[in-house]
Amino acid sequence: MEKRVVFSKLGLPILLVAPQIVITLVFFIWPASQALYQSLLLEDAFGLKSQFVWLDNFIALFSDPHYLNSFARTVVFSAATAGLSLGVALFLAAMADRVLKGATAYRTLIVWPYAVAPAVAGVLWFFMFNPSIGILAYLLKGLGYDWNHYLDGTDAMMLVILAASWKQVSYNFLFFLAGLQAIPRSLVEAAAIDGARPFKRFWTIVFPLLSPTAFFLLVVNIVYAFFDTFGIVHATTSGGPAQSTTILVYKVFNDGFIGLDLGGSAAQSVVLMAVVITLTVFQFRYIERKVAY
């Protein structure tokens, strides 16, 4: 029989869980329900009166080509960011797994960018790619490419993708490295004796065993690209030029706090909330079923 600890009075257990409950209530449940409520309201520009409009905000949203455009851009942005950061991290981790000398220093250096604030990371790349003073823009010009993320929407998108994935590489790297080191050495050795060359070993043995980690990271990276990249966009392109880098989370801010369409902005954040909930549920279900070999 499992031995249960029973509190004799109700006071202590309530006190113990209270901080967690309060934080969740204040920082999640309350604002989330506010957003839900507000997404059904239409407010005048001065915030003096509001009117209950049912789902009009959502209908307006999904018939707005700007919003749909932004949705498409977000999909491109997150796919590229997740792909790039996962790919680079996997490559670095596979290399780091073989490093014998200076392994700790190497790892520390790779993990560093994770400690940089998103806005700072954005500014960093912004300077390096600045068309007038940026070193990378200068080098690109030397190669015959006229980089200008002020005017060219594609350049701007590439800039935010680069900045966003650079930061995420560290995080992915840590997980991939841990995953790689959890793979028994003898498996790789057995594959070597079985005649598989390093590249083949990686794809037929190592990568399949790493796939639970990779899947987890994929979801985390998509969520990151969807929601945590506001600072980067804000510091580099401010969603421009011509809204070419206005991803959904940036549009929420822009429409709400700049455009003062609070109802529409709230509706957008409700949509985002639905997206993240879907992703999380998907991840948990998948991982529960598939994680253990």
Add this chain to the structure above:
Amino acid sequence: MAGLEFVGVRKTYPNGVKAIHGIDMAVSDGEFVVIVGPSGCGKSTLLRMVAGLETVTEGEIRIGENRVNELEPADRNIAMVFQNYALYPHMSVFDNMAYGLRNRRTPRNEIARRVAEAAGTLQLEGLLDRRPGQLSGGQRQRVAMGRAIVREPEAFLFDEPLSNLDAKLRVQMRLEIKRLQRALGTTSLYVTHDQVEAMTLADRLIVMNAGVAEQIGTPLEIYDAPATLFVAGFIGSPAMNFLSGTVAEDGTGAQLDGSGGTLPVAPPASPDGGRIVVGIRPEHLEPVSREEAALEVVVELVEALGADSLVHGQLADGGEGAAVTVRVDGARRVAAGDVLSLAVAPNHVHFFNPDDGKRLA
């Protein structure tokens, strides 16, 4: 199939640790050679050098006629069974066995034939679709063997393949490995720290200690005439008794320290000062009447195993550290505190030089 040869093989790790101090040996085609020794003696390193998983610092390893020092593991045409089996957890049993063949671009129907054959030999037919995670320890062990067999390699390398199994299964698998190796006739190198496994499996044994091959020979050669104190103590269970003493003045006997008794045999050559170590196996001490006895042992503890009993005691008046173990018939009743009078079979007494541990012969 091919023989295997070690020529002055040495291994020094980059951090300066010397793991192997020079091994010279030729393994003939189809021979089953067991490398046995305590942990850290370099036996696994030696095996991994043959597999190509460790580099050879000095010397040469040949498989058949070819020097393989510089070859990749894949090009050596050997198969290895790992201690933890190293089965690919995401592949079915069939795929595990077929993996090496697919990498070598074996035709599909040939793969199917060989895997089916190996599965038949190893009684794995019903399990080919399972994943390793769904198998018992013994079945995994078989799959690991199957993966080695289907490759039809020049040599099998076994790295303590039975140490993760329970005692009963280990005995059973030991027999199966031996039977399989006989049937296939493939040259095999087998690493273990278990001397029973070593004795039962080997055509020839290499007893290793601290990177040195202390003795190479058939199991019975090694049992009958261990070359060093280490080998004498390592091979045989329970371990050989060691008693220190001197060669008698007239050179016809050996006087044990204290008033432990005199043995009627002397070493063929005596070292300077006449100090010797006398080695007698527990099974070569026989309880006799007092008049015939060469030794007397005060019994401290008796382990009854049924067929026979192990009697642990001290040499009467033998001074410090004269512990003696005797194997007696299980029917004989011995109790703690008894004094056992023992005779020694003269041709089963071993003499060693206490300074270098070498056998006096």
